[in-house]
Amino acid sequence: MTDKQKVIVALTSASETCTAALSALASRNQRDKSEPQTSDLAVILKDLDSLLSLIYNSGTKLALALKPSSPTYSASLPVIEDLAKYTSGIVHCIHLLNPDLHGATLIKEVQHEVTAIVEALRAIVQTFLNLAARGPSIARSESAGEEYLIRTGTLHDLITRARGPNGIPKNTISAISRRWKQDRGALEDSLREVSEMIDGAEGSKNDDVDGDNVDDGWDELGLGDTGEKMDKDELTRAKNVQQLSATFKSALFKRTVCQVHSVLRLTTLLHKRILLDLLSSAPTPPPPSFALDALLLQSHALLAASDELVSSLYIPQNPATIRKESLALIDIINGLQLQLRIFFPDTSSLEQQLSGLSIEGDKSASTPSKSIADKKWFDLCFDQVTKTSANLVSPMYKPPPGVGQKPR
Known part of the structure; x- marks a missing residue:
């Protein structure tokens, strides 16, 4: 051979x-x-x-x-x-x-x-x-x-x-952080989408919504009148923006969309702070790998729930669907709060640390540990999310006339 x-x-x-x-x-x-x-x-x-x-x-x-x-x-x-x-x-x-x-x-x-x-x-x-x-x-x-x-x-x-x-x-923390950053970018995109939805709807209130003259609806998106014919997807989105502006004439529904924006803004901030405050400086010893994997699953679920909530805001809006998706998002946030316990001492340990703080004497003795400060911030943030979303998940919400009804 x-x-x-x-x-x-x-x-x-x-x-x-x-x-x-x-x-x-x-x-x-x-x-x-x-x-x-x-x-x-x-x-x-x-x-x-x-x-x-x-x-x-x-x-x-x-x-x-x-x-x-x-x-x-x-x-x-x-x-x-x-x-x-x-x-x-x-x-x-x-x-x-x-x-x-x-x-x-x-x-x-x-x-x-x-x-x-x-x-x-x-x-x-x-x-x-x-x-x-x-x-x-x-x-x-x-x-x-x-x-x-x-x-x-x-x-x-x-x-x-x-x-x-x-x-x-x-290590596991590095792997989780990498995936967490990817989810964070997608969450920011969802928040930006709702912001553009509000800005576009408010900016197109006085536009002509009859017929196919929807070019002005793209002015707020920076496209303006280029003289070029829009494709099918662009036309659909432009009409959605203009139809949404008509819905915004109802102060009640406008408030609903703005509340969704507020909730997403808080959850996006919460997600960012988890990365910066907890995953970037994990405690020693670090949490168990299986617990970190479970935390990442909550991040993925948060992203999926946010996408569904944003989708529910488009024409034709159905208040029952918005409430359903809002409840799903809150459930995920509550689960995320439970998962974060792996980063903080138990309650008795926190109480002991707080009781040991001295008003006088050594300055370092009167300064709460980073763990206590972090937990306090996250507890406040979760509490604010609950308060902000209260109206969204309330069964008392009634749709304005015409909202949630499919066009004939």
Whole structure:
């Protein structure tokens, strides 16, 4: 068997190893329970980082050894074997991660980063396998050279990112914070949507709402009269804004929409402060991983409930639906308040700290701890959300004439 034939066999085996690794990563929750486990997350992540570094270097060596213009097949054989070995190694590291000990969110983040890397590695292996199977003239073509360089660069970029500060999280808190930031951006979008809804409706009260003359409804959105015909989605949104302005002639319903805005503003602020005050400076020892995972689920639920509440404000508005979605949002906020207990001492401990504060003497002795100050702020914020949403969830709310009725 020639060296080229040996390389083709080795590349085929390496490609199959990558495919098996991807399958194992996708089904890691079904790992063998008898596999020896380690609870030291730092050790697991350090080993994983080392393996990624080895794959980075071996990927470079493979690109040099199998350069299409002048491949050195004999030199590439040990490199291909090493890549297969390292790929199996990173899968083993991830199988050592335990959701109960290290957190489900952390594992998902690691899986995401490593899966992209293994896919990129398999693409490189498959590229060289295709080149080896082609004729010399095709393998030396300009397009062939560009392809292997692009794929090698992609692998390098993914590994560099995974090993960097924005890549694989170092602990559960880091993983939760990353997902929390994503939810925070979506919550801010919902709040902005209601703000634009109010501004657009109030600004278009005097606009012509008859026929298809809805261009003026876009002035408040900064689009103005461009002389261009709006597409179907733009036309629908413009009409919704103008129809909403008619509903705003009812002070009662206008107050309802403004109350929704106030509740969303408070919940967005609450969500932001959880990230800045609690997740960015977690107590020592940190809360259990399963509790942090549960907290993140509340964040996802808060985002979904906010989206549903905002959607209920559009034409045709149904007060019963708005109340239903408001109640759902409040339930999520109440659940979030319970989840935050993991960051604060129990009530008796807080009372002891407060009773021990001295009015005179050492200044530091008269200053409440950060934990007490944080808990006081969050309690006040949750209380304000409850008060602000009281009218929204009240069954006494009656719709103004015409509201909630579908047009004929």
